[in-house]
Amino acid sequence: QSALTQPASVSGSPGQSITISCTGTSSDVGSYNLVSWYQKHPGKAPKVMIYEDSKRPSGVSNRFSGSRSGNTAFLTIFGLQAEDEADYYCCSYVATGTWPFGGGTKLTVL
Amino acid sequence: VQLVESGGGVVQPGTSLRLSCVASGFSFSGYGMHWVRQGPGKGLEWLTVIWYDGSKTYYIDSVRGRFTISRDNSKNTLYLHINSLRAEDTAVYYCARFVGGDPSGYFDYWGQGTLVTVSS
Numbered sequence: 615q616s617a618l619t620q621p622a623s624v625s626g627s628p629g630q631s632i633t634i635s636c637t638g639t640s641s642d643v644g645s646y647n648l649v650s651w652y653q654k655h656p657g658k659a660p661k662v663m664i665y666e667d668s669k670r671p672s673g674v675s676n677r678f679s680g681s682r683s684g685n686t687a688f689l690t691i692f693g694l695q696a697e698d699e700a701d702y703y704c705c706s707y708v709a710t711g712t713w714p715f716g717g718g719t720k721l722t723v724l
Numbered sequence: 725v726q727l728v729e730s731g732g733g734v735v736q737p738g739t740s741l742r743l744s745c746v747a748s749g750f751s752f753s754g755y756g757m758h759w760v761r762q763g764p765g766k767g768l769e770w771l772t773v774i775w776y777d778g779s780k781t782y783y784i785d786s787v788r789g790r791f792t793i794s795r796d797n798s799k800n801t802l803y804l805h806i807n808s809l810r811a812e813d814t815a816v817y818y819c820a821r822f823v824g825g826d827p828s829g830y831f832d833y834w835g836q837g838t839l840v841t842v843s844s
Contacts, residue, residue: 646827647828648827648828652768652831654768659835659837660820660831660834662830662832665824665830666828671830671832701767703767705768705770705830705831710782711773711780711827712783713770714770714784715768715769718767
């Protein structure tokens with residue numbers, strides 16, 4: 615099954631912007647506009663931030679933005695805030711009917 | 725919308741376990757449901773999905789044959805049967821509702837998770 619690759623960690627100062635990548639293959643990320651991104655704080659359930667590559671659910675701050683180029687999807691967070699510090703996971707549909715997650719990226723707000 | 729998992733605990737290797745996820749606040753029979761787990765210090769791992777009517781199921785390769793997802797729409801309940809438990813199955817298990825079409829969509833609601841610890 616596919617493995618989505620994310621950087622283990624990223625960091626930024628308050629007010630800055632950061633981008634997290636999620637690299638898959640032509641069988642998952644590259645084939646469908648179906649990458650979603652989830653924010654997870656320790657001890658809490660995951661929360662969707664972006665779906666279908668670039669759509670933002672109601673209630674999610676417009677500081678969060680998603681995009682895709684070929685087999686790589688991106689999550690960009692503008693105007694970093696302390697509460698953005700969390701783990702972020704990408705997830706993509708695969709033609710086998712499965713929905714693997716990336717390995718996760720730990721965001722540190724300096 | 726609320727999803728409440730139960731059934732976790734400390735179990736011995738080689739035994740079986742059934743996790744439950746009781747749904748409320750929405751029409752359970754209209755949604756696909758998934759199980760996702762997170763081992764200690766590890767990332768999220770998608771495990772399995774069952775369609776809204778139970779007609780289709782899919783599994784990650786590493787658990788196929790040992791995990792079984794099922795649902796009882798009359799009881800608004802999702803299940804995960806786990807056989808031959810291993811130490812590496814130690815994790816918090818989440819149920820999640822999937823909203824959208826086939827296959828578009830995302831996980832919009834999650835339970836609080838139930839902890840399974842496999843230890844002798």
